[in-house]
Amino acid sequence: MDVLITGGDGFVGQHLCSELIDRGHDVTSLSRTPDPSVLPDEVTLTQGDVTDYDSIEGAFEGKDVVVNLAALPPLHQPPRETSHDSVCIGGSINAVEAAEEHGVTKFIEMSSLGADPNGEIAYWRTQGLGEEVVRCSDLDWIIFRPSFIFGGGSETFTFIKQYTTPYVTVLPDGGKMPEFQPIWVGDCVKMFADGVESDDHVGEVYELAGPEVLTFAEVTRLLYKADGKSVEIVPVPMLIATITLYALDPIPQIPLGINQARALQLTNVTDRNDIGVFGFDKSDLTGLSTYLEGKQKKPKQQQIAANTS
Secondary structure, three states: OEEEEEOOOOHHHHHHHHHHHHOOOEEEEEEOOOOHHHOOOOOEEEEOOOOOHHHHHHHHOOOOEEEEOOOOOOOOOOOOOOOHHHHHHHHHHHHHHHHHHOOOOEEEEEOOOOOOOOOOOHHHHHHHHHHHHHHOOOOEEEEEEEOOEEOOOOHHHHHHHHHOOOEEEEEEHHHOOOEEOOEEHHHHHHHHHHHHHOHHHOOEEEEEOOOOOEEHHHHHHHHHHHOOOOEEEEEEOHHHHHHHHHHHOOOOOOOOOHHHHHHOOOEEOOOOOOHHHHOOOHHHOOOHHHHHHHHHHHHHHHHHHHHHO
């Protein structure tokens, strides 16, 4: 099949492009500033911005399947020149319109666990409204709602390292919230690719999550442990943290604000993990702790190999 992936050179897109190439598909990556260095040589690159219909419309010609991954990171405040509304809602509108115009057979939307068109947090509200755009289309669609996706280059890893410190760090309410059910990108893209290939999933919404439920504090400790560092967490009352983040919201230089304050109190966990639809059991998935333990051990193994060679 000939597959177009919006945001194909992003974190998830890189892995999905590789998975589809390995399965023998033709793949085109659409992004604002294409980066060939992060994609297999077999991937075709094209430039376009999902918020600008005219810039992307031609890329949909002749495609069998479109996978819409375009989104802004959920944890940082978006840059002033863009917004979750323009990318998650406007981008979905433009991608759906272009797919309908060019007779695309199937449209796959990556949403997010917790997506809710009536939600208070911009990221999850706009993801929910983006879903509605796809549902109301004339396309054969599939919607995936993964929990936070982790792996090398994960935006969540970057965020935590940017706003915490090793050895001693302060977290609202000691990091008891939010709770996550993180899923490894390598597992996630296999399910996305199955959606590309099989018509059995058309018209369905799938929630995808990993084998562990972890708090913000637990994720922070695991990240620093993988670097060989400990971290003592000092709790600050949630009310103080919330007031502080609300006060920071108008300051453009600080990428934190009201949405982050609200996100601190959410639970991003599923009651109906749909991994079984794609032949996965919890025991088949790579958990965050297992993944990070592997990264921690890898340098030592490489050193031993070097010493014995």
